Amino acid sequence: MGIETYIDYLKNYDGPDVTFMEVCGSHTAAIAKSGITKVISPKIHLVSGPGCPVCVSPSGYVDRLIALARQPETTVCTFGDLLRIPGTSESLNEAKGSGASVEMVYSPMDVIALAKEHPDQTYVFGAVGFETTVPVYTVLMEQVESEGITNIQVLTALKVMPPVIRWLCDNGARIDGFIAPGHVSVISGSKHFEALSREYGIPFAVTGFSPKELVVGIYGLLRMWEQRQKLLAEGESLTKNFYPSVVTHDGNVIAQAKVEKYFEPGPAVWRGMGEIADSGLYLRKEYAALDAGSRGLDEDHKINKACRCDQVLMGKITSEECPLFGKVCSPLTPQGACMVSSEGSCYQRFLNR
Amino acid sequence: MVITMAHGSGGAATSELIDEIFAKAFDNTVLNEMEDSAVVEGSARIAMTTDSFVVTPLEYPGGDIGRLAVCGTVNDLLMRGATPKYLTCGYIIQEGTDVELLRRVATSMAETAREAGVTIVAGDTKVIEGNGGIMINTAGVGFVPEGLEISATRIQPGDVVLVSGNLGDHHATILGSRMNITNQIESDNAPLTDMVATLLAHKIPVHCMRDVTRGGLATVLKELSDSSKVTITLEEESLPVSPAVRDFCGLLGLDPLYMGNEGKMIVALPAEAAEEALQLLRGANYGADAVQIGVVTEGIDGHGDLLVRTAIGGMRQLDVLQGEGLPRIC
Numbered sequence: 001m002g003i004e005t006y007i008d009y010l011k012n013y014d015g016p017d018v019t020f021m022e023v024c025g026s027h028t029a030a031i032a033k034s035g036i037t038k039v040i041s042p043k044i045h046l047v048s049g050p051g052c053p054v055c056v057s058p059s060g061y062v063d064r065l066i067a068l069a070r071q072p073e074t075t076v077c078t079f080g081d082l083l084r085i086p087g088t089s090e091s092l093n094e095a096k097g098s099g100a101s102v103e104m105v106y107s108p109m110d111v112i113a114l115a116k117e118h119p120d121q122t123y124v125f126g127a128v129g130f131e132t133t134v135p136v137y138t139v140l141m142e143q144v145e146s147e148g149i150t151n152i153q154v155l156t157a158l159k160v161m162p163p164v165i166r167w168l169c170d171n172g173a174r175i176d177g178f179i180a181p182g183h184v185s186v187i188s189g190s191k192h193f194e195a196l197s198r199e200y201g202i203p204f205a206v207t208g209f210s211p212k213e214l215v216v217g218i219y220g221l222l223r224m225w226e227q228r229q230k231l232l233a234e235g236e237s238l239t240k241n242f243y244p245s246v247v248t249h250d251g252n253v254i255a256q257a258k259v260e261k262y263f264e265p266g267p268a269v270w271r272g273m274g275e276i277a278d279s280g281l282y283l284r285k286e287y288a289a290l291d292a293g294s295r296g297l298d299e300d301h302k303i304n305k306a307c308r309c310d311q312v313l314m315g316k317i318t319s320e321e322c323p324l325f326g327k328v329c330s331p332l333t334p335q336g337a338c339m340v341s342s343e344g345s346c347y348q349r350f351l352n353r
Numbered sequence: 354m355v356i357t358m359a360h361g362s363g364g365a366a367t368s369e370l371i372d373e374i375f376a377k378a379f380d381n382t383v384l385n386e387m388e389d390s391a392v393v394e395g396s397a398r399i400a401m402t403t404d405s406f407v408v409t410p411l412e413y414p415g416g417d418i419g420r421l422a423v424c425g426t427v428n429d430l431l432m433r434g435a436t437p438k439y440l441t442c443g444y445i446i447q448e449g450t451d452v453e454l455l456r457r458v459a460t461s462m463a464e465t466a467r468e469a470g471v472t473i474v475a476g477d478t479k480v481i482e483g484n485g486g487i488m489i490n491t492a493g494v495g496f497v498p499e500g501l502e503i504s505a506t507r508i509q510p511g512d513v514v515l516v517s518g519n520l521g522d523h524h525a526t527i528l529g530s531r532m533n534i535t536n537q538i539e540s541d542n543a544p545l546t547d548m549v550a551t552l553l554a555h556k557i558p559v560h561c562m563r564d565v566t567r568g569g570l571a572t573v574l575k576e577l578s579d580s581s582k583v584t585i586t587l588e589e590e591s592l593p594v595s596p597a598v599r600d601f602c603g604l605l606g607l608d609p610l611y612m613g614n615e616g617k618m619i620v621a622l623p624a625e626a627a628e629e630a631l632q633l634l635r636g637a638n639y640g641a642d643a644v645q646i647g648v649v650t651e652g653i654d655g656h657g658d659l660l661v662r663t664a665i666g667g668m669r670q671l672d673v674l675q676g677e678g679l680p681r682i683c
Binding site: 003007026029032033034035036037038039106107209211212215330331332342343347350351352353 | 528531532603606608661662663664665666667668669670671672675
């Protein structure tokens with residue numbers, strides 16, 4: 001079938017209203033940029049879930065990074081997006097303006113060079129991310145270990161997808177299907193979502209990021225949803241891989257083994273949602289010396305009481321339904337994390353109205 | 354040898370630096386007089402502009418800060434239809450700068466000025482504390498022909514928008530260099546002199562020209578749509594991006610629409626003149642990949658809009674760049 005056939009099907013869909021959620025920041029951006037919502041039937045609702053790792057990090061994590069950056073002989077290094085996320089009273093960028101030692105880096109490996117150049121300074125890497133990014137941090141760990149570098153630590157806010165998807169299903173987010181994250185699936189494999197789809201009877205479509213891949217993925221999701229009773233009765237899986245060029249059933253087992261070596265699951269707080277069991281990854285006890293205090297950073301403070309980032313992250317409201325959206329809250333004056341990151345749903349909604 | 358604070362003292366070391374590096378590279382009769390100010394021939398209408406250049410790294414694939422400092426200012430003059438004539442340059446040099454690097458930058462600047470047809474008639478050097486960086490300010494003067502009105506406010510319904518080549522090359526080069534990514538991407542920094550001169554020599558009725566620099570095509574066109582109070586609609590599939598830059602952006606989650614160039618421009622002109630203009634651009638230096646990317650219609654409720662029709666037929670409304678264009682995390 002040509003892409004037009006898929007588009008026509010989605011355009012002419014006239015069944016019950018369905019809500020599909022993507023849980024990947026890159027999908028948030030790709031969907032907004034594709035203009036797909038203006039092409040498909042208004043009965044197909046696309047909502048953004050907690051797919052931006054920066055957006056779901058609680059304020060307690062940012063506060064801890066700032067506290068570290070204010071310690072003598074300590075520099076916090078992290079990615080650009082994290083610099084602007086509001087903590088309880090300020091962001092890392094604001095802290096930097098008043099003397100805290102903060103450096104933006106493009107790769108965790110940049111920290112190695114800094115640490116070697118300044119052996120008397122301790123470098124703390126603010127390591128946020130999902131399954132996709134964690135293997136990169138294990139490469140940093142390996143290098144720190146093998147070269148015996150003693151002045152690098154990490155403060156982690158690492159999270160995994162299945163527990164939060166389960167939490168959403170259990171907590172009243174009425175989702176009919178998930179556009180499963182393509183990048184996460186490269187590492188974890190499409191099998192990552194099979195248990196969830198079986199347990200909740202909800203289809204998962206592992207999908208790529210180009211406009212055409214999105215069309216195919218959403219079409220596949222809709223068809224699975226329409227045929228779910230039949231598929232379930234026949235014992236068919238409701239998880240399908242529509243991104244086979246890079247995603248396999250089992251994922252990248254080498255990367256998975258590295259993650260397993262350094263990290264173990266534990267409870268994590270998601271901004272606006274609270275603590276979710278086993279949804280975080282923490283350095284194992286053997287590597288405690290590398291950890292700058294990542295556990296128990298639970299404080300989750302709202303800078304603007306009216307901010308509804310939490311509802312947006314759960315797909316319960318669209319960005320436009322937040323009373324602050326586009327008024328006091330814009331990319332230049334973000335009131336919540338969803339408006340800060342380029343992967344945040346409010347940021348993308350603002351930019352691609 | 355490296356630059357020390359003594360090179361900024363105003364004494365013998367300063368003179369030696371100026372003689373050895375700048376006077377040699379920029380050599381021309383006006384500058385060689387070494388007077389307190391340059392006295393030059395003029396014109397009834399002149400265009401003036403200034404720009405400061407801070408880039409890391411100082412040298413990158415396809416260019417360096419010296420070439421950039423000439424192109425940036427020359428291109429701003431050209432965009433009003435001016436013929437660039439004179440440049441001044443102010444160097445702020447951090448101590449620790451390698452003198453050979455400085456010589457390369459000055460030489461590159463001189464070559465680019467020759468290519469762009471401008472003379473560097475005045476200059477200044479300061480040395481500050483630091484760690485081997487160079488910052489350059491240039492100011493430029495150009496002559497504007499009588500009766501020529503090219504401006505951000507003149508885009509009209511019925512116009513089309515052309516772009517002179519591929520988007521995002523400079524931005525991708527700089528980001529790639531900073532991230533130590535090895536690839537084939539080179540900066541496009543270049544003077545737009547030949548393309549503009551060709552269009553004007555053939556009396557192409559250009560309404561507006563703008564170089565596509567920081568903020569990228571989307572920011573530039575959104576600002577222009579606001580200034581002219583028109584709706585500009587782009588066709589996503591016609592936007593020229595090289596495969597290397599497209600893949601680079603895909604990996605990092607960047608949007609070529611918001612990535613800067615230093616040797617590309619957009620031209621807005623009546624639709625009937627578009628074909629001839631495209632042929633002229635494609636025959637001029639740095640214009641081989643010129644294409645039409647969009648059309649202009651009436652503005653809605655007296656304000657400007659920038660829209661893009663996506664590859665799957667969706668419509669996306671674009672705003673100016675918000676914050677910085679940073680690579681994504683996952």
